[in-house]
Amino acid sequence: MEKIKLGISSCLMGEKVRYDGGHRLDPFLKETLGQYMEYVPVCPEVECGLPIPRESMHLEGNPESPRLVTSFTKREITKQMIKWAKKRVIELEKEDLCGFIFKSNSPSSSMERVRVYNEQGMPIKKGVGMFARILMEHFPLLPVEDEVRLHDPQLRENFIERIFSLKRWRETLSKKESRGNLVDFHTRHKLLILSHSPKHYQRMGNLIAHAKDLPLKELYLRYQTLLMESLRLKTTPKKNANVLQHMMGYFKQELSPDEKKEVLEVIDHYRQGYIPLIVPITLIKHYARKYDQPYLKQQVYLNPHPLELQLRNHV
Numbered sequence: 001m002e003k004i005k006l007g008i009s010s011c012l013m014g015e016k017v018r019y020d021g022g023h024r025l026d027p028f029l030k031e032t033l034g035q036y037m038e039y040v041p042v043c044p045e046v047e048c049g050l051p052i053p054r055e056s057m058h059l060e061g062n063p064e065s066p067r068l069v070t071s072f073t074k075r076e077i078t079k080q081m082i083k084w085a086k087k088r089v090i091e092l093e094k095e096d097l098c099g100f101i102f103k104s105n106s107p108s109s110s111m112e113r114v115r116v117y118n119e120q121g122m123p124i125k126k127g128v129g130m131f132a133r134i135l136m137e138h139f140p141l142l143p144v145e146d147e148v149r150l151h152d153p154q155l156r157e158n159f160i161e162r163i164f165s166l167k168r169w170r171e172t173l174s175k176k177e178s179r180g181n182l183v184d185f186h187t188r189h190k191l192l193i194l195s196h197s198p199k200h201y202q203r204m205g206n207l208i209a210h211a212k213d214l215p216l217k218e219l220y221l222r223y224q225t226l227l228m229e230s231l232r233l234k235t236t237p238k239k240n241a242n243v244l245q246h247m248m249g250y251f252k253q254e255l256s257p258d259e260k261k262e263v264l265e266v267i268d269h270y271r272q273g274y275i276p277l278i279v280p281i282t283l284i285k286h287y288a289r290k291y292d293q294p295y296l297k298q299q300v301y302l303n304p305h306p307l308e309l310q311l312r313n314h315v
């Protein structure tokens with residue numbers, strides 16, 4: 001797979017663009033995840049024309065449509081930022097981004113919980129960074145996260161799984177549109193979707209079953225929306241355990257009673273939080289190969305992202 005294009009707040013890449021001339025390098029994002037990504041760095045404050053260093057700024061007023069104001073001289077930057085941001089998101093359409101990683105706690109770049117000050121100077125943490133809001137409104141299905149949330153192993157796995165899935169989806173889009181290509185993508189992603197949302201799994205199954213009733217464009221659009229919606233929902237040990245048991249059904253007849261007992265025990269230990277997901281996955285993969293189950297072997301669920309990222313190694 002070629003590298004995945006991902007937008008990112010420039011300071012997280014180590015660029016010295018912050019108001020104080022510093023950066024906020026995130027080594028995991030740059031070095032580890034960076035092996036698989038082609039980053040497109042964006043610094044809203046510098047790109048909209050502000051210098052380095054500069055006065056710090058914050059949001060004021062209504063959290064839904066706040067003003068961006070410098071902290072001491074109270075200079076308003078709102079119009080300048082909005083004008084630039086609206087142009088920048090149109091430029092970003094050409095980049096074919098599969099996601100965006102924002103810097104937390106920034107009045108320009110954060111995706112949530114930014115302080116917005118009321119008239120009395122009291123902050124409430126309900127704001128969205130001015131550029132982040134415009135970007136998320138422009139690309140509503142794009143996977144987005146911030147670097148602090150990505151320290152949470154579950155959120156990290158979910159985000160990375162979504163960007164790899166979106167990349168595979170874009171590869172399907174780059175081929176000729178056809179019901180066959182869509183069915184092929186869906187078949188490979190079925191169990192991944194099931195691990196996120198049994199409801200979406202059913203709805204997408206129905207959509208595919210009635211694929212002939214819809215014009216291709218509409219079919220692809222509906223599928224894409226359901227796909228990104230489903231993957232946004234978190235997997236849980238219970239949902240994963242259901243998928244693993246479902247997979248075991250494919251080679252149940254071939255297993256000895258003792259092997260069957262072992263698989264069920266491993267799945268249950270995972271469900272109870274004693275062992276990480278990678279353990280039952282490895283066992284199921286082993287049997288899928290041993291008993292040559294083509295449907296299971298092609299499931300993206302068994303390999304949704306590079307093993308080296310160790311995203312399924314936590315309990």
Ligand code: SF4
Nearest residue numbers: 010011043103106109
């Ligand atoms: S948080 Fe955003 S605006 Fe601030 S320095 Fe980083 S990229 Fe630039």
